[in-house]
Amino acid sequence: MSIESAYQYLYLSAAIVLAVLVGIVLIRSVIGPRITDRILCINMIGTLVICIIAILALRQEEGYLVDISLIYAMISFLTVLILASVYIRTKNKPPEDGEKDTPSEGGKEEGHG
Amino acid sequence: MAEWIRFWIVAAILFAGIFCYVLEVIGIFRFGYVLNRMHASGIGDTMGLLLIVVALMIASGWNFTTLKLLLLIIFMWLTSPTSTHFLSMVEMNTNPYLDRYVRRREKT
Amino acid sequence: MRELFRKWMEGDQDPMESILDISMQADQSRDERKQITHEKRRMLSADPGSQERVEQDRRWFRKIYLAVAVISCISLSLVLLYTVSLMPRYGAENPRTTEVVSRYVEEGIEETGAVNIVSGMILDYRAFDTLGESHVLFTALVCVMILLRIDKKNQRTGYEDYYTIRSDSYFDLSRDPILPAMGRALIPCILLYGIYILLNGQNSPGGGFSGGAVIGAGMILFSAAFGMQFADRFLTLKLCNIVTFVSLAFYSFAKGYVFFMGANGLENHIPKGTPGAILSGGMILPLDIAVGCVVSVTMFGFYSLFRRGSIGMDVDYGRFASGGRKGKLTASSLKDSGKAKGTASFSKDPCKAKGTAFFSKDSGKAKAAGRKG
Structure with a gap:
């Protein structure tokens, strides 16, 4: 067995194991009882996919694929940030109109679902 | 021969990283609450990514791709704790039944 | 900053304590919501006929909805299948899959000067198509602006006050001490990386669209890390408009020049350069920069408009953020305060005075004045 094919098999097996893990994490994100479970799982899937892309970049010997994993990391970070800014309640939110005319209020506090 | 030694080092570090990810995935199923699951997810975000990327850096040798992989580690180590921080803030803020899981410290 | 972190770690001080709302309010609001639905149900049950009518309407609506959904799905899939049946088979002997592709691959580098064939394709052979794409992005931004934008004209209808406060009540991440500290290290690197992707579009994968993204x-x-108000200092609507207009106009003129020269058999004076260098590929690099400007402005504009309804300082936020929250800008409270205090308390602020007049409903004249002026 030559060294190149050994590297190919190594990368392939690592990528397959990581892909199986992505599927398992997806199950957790479906059954996760709270919204934060789901965001956490999406974040973890992001990390796993970053690793898979980095392995793929070495396997194909195309360095530019690492760029894609960097962009992926940035976007998954931005997702968590923006979702946090939507969901976090502050103390001085506008009073009294919280109940009647904020339709998204239900989604905000819907913890279990 | 030196090539094969490098190959076995790469394989060992790579599968150590994958082992971290397996621990992470076991952890998020075994723990019962989000704030506990964050501990498990932190293993993969830091150690798993570090080991896998370091293995790839050794395999790739000394070129521009290695630099980009180093950038990936720096980026992930900066952003992943921040996103975990905000995620725990969301959890503290939106869970109405927080006292079932968390014991708050009394103010002095 | 270091002092703050040390105190935070030792537990003396929590910087988020005065800002965050970690109380059990969710339970209360859930109970209130239950009460509201309970009251609705009671009102319905008081009138026995109404419940049946509502049920009947609902049943009809469900049937019609189902039928329309099924019919539209079937017709859409039939249209798509018919379109697919018209397409030539993949790999068959037609010029699109054999001659065109082979010409791109074989002579692309010579004809366009770009090592990255995709970039040469979308910005040289099919540049007209890319012009349309960037105009589509621009049009989408304009449409979102028409629907969501808050400016001085529609501020005084009353609803926009509410929406401004509502969107501003989203948690401002810059109040957390961690994100600005991290953003100071990270954001310049991200912008530099985007510029690298943008400028290196003709040599490696990337180019205008991904670099702009x-x-x-x-x-x-x-804008998330340092607060919207800090970003508003230079990321204003005026700047967005200028950048978009200049990029699209430059794209149109540059490509029009090339088309005009090519169609009349004249010589193109733009040098191709050596393939692989930064300054190569003729017009590809400037066009990449133009497309990247449009894409980045569109992305930021979408975020900004959906987040709070404006780009830049068109709305004076401080007024709503400080005065609006304390003053309880709901319809009922405004009515009361408007009657009690009149417009005296708001006389310094003409815009808000008009808003009060609109809400008070006691005189048609004030309403009309509020709409006109």
Whole structure:
């Protein structure tokens, strides 16, 4: 067995194991009882996919694929940030109109679902 | 021969990283609450990514791709704790039944 | 900053304590919501006929909805299948899959000067198509602006006051001490990386669209990390309009020049350069920059408009943020305060005075004045 094919098999097996893990994490994100479970799982899937892309970049010997994993990391970070800014309640939110005319209020506090 | 030694080092570090990810995935199923699951997810975000990327850096040798992989580690180590921080803030803020899981410290 | 972190770690001080709301309010609001639905149900049950009518309407609506959904799905899939049946078979002997592709691959580098064939294709052979794409992005931004934008004209209808406060009540991430500290290290790197992707489009994968997306994401991160008001100092609507207009106009003129020269058999004076260098590929690099500007402005504009309804300082936020929250800008409270205090308390602020007049409903004249002026 030559060294190149050994590297190919190594990368392939690592990528397959990581892909199986992505599927398992997806199950957790479906059954996760709270919204934060789901965001956490999406974040973890992001990390796993970053690793898979980095392995793929070495396997194909195309360095530019690492760029894609960097962009992926940035976007998954931005997702968590923006979702946090939507969901976090502050103390001085506008009073009294919280109940009647904020339709998204239900989604905000819907913890279990 | 030196090539094969490098190959076995790469394989060992790579599968150590994958082992971290397996621990992470076991952890998020075994723990019962989000704030506990964050501990498990932190293993993969830091150690798993570090080991896998370091293995790839050794395999790739000394070129521009290695630099980009180093950038990936720096980026992930900066952003992943921040996103975990905000995620725990969301959890503290939106869970109405927080006292079932968390014991708050009394103010002095 | 270091002092703050030390105190935070030792537990003396929690910087988020005065800002965050970690109380059990959710339970209360859930109970209130239950009460509201309970009251609705009681009102319905008081009138026995109404419940049946509502049920009947609902049943009819469900049937019609189901039928329309099934019919539209079937017709859409039939249309798509018919379109697919018209397409030539993949790999068959037709010129699109054999001659065109082979010409791109074989002579692309010579004819366009770009090592990256995709970039040469979308910005040289099919540049007209890319012009349309960037105009589509621009049109989408304009449409979102028409629907969501808050400016001085529609501020005084009353609803926009409410929406401004509502969107501003989203948690401002810059109040957290961690994100600005991290953003100070990270955001310049992201912007630099986006510029690298943008400028290196003719040599490696990337180019206008992806580089612009990275720059736009960096701008979104900037406005999230340092606060909207800080970002408003230079990321204003005027700047967005100028950048979009200049990029699209430059794209049109540059490509029009090339088309005019090519169609009349004249010589193109733009040098191709050596393939692989930064300054190569003729018009590809400037066009990449134009497309990247449009894409980044569109991304930031979408985020900004959906988040709070404006780009830049068109709305004076401080007024709503400080005065609006304390003053309880709901319809009922405004009515009361408007009657009690009149417009005296708001006389310094003409815009808000008109809003009060609109809400008070006691005189048609004030309403009309509020709409006119």
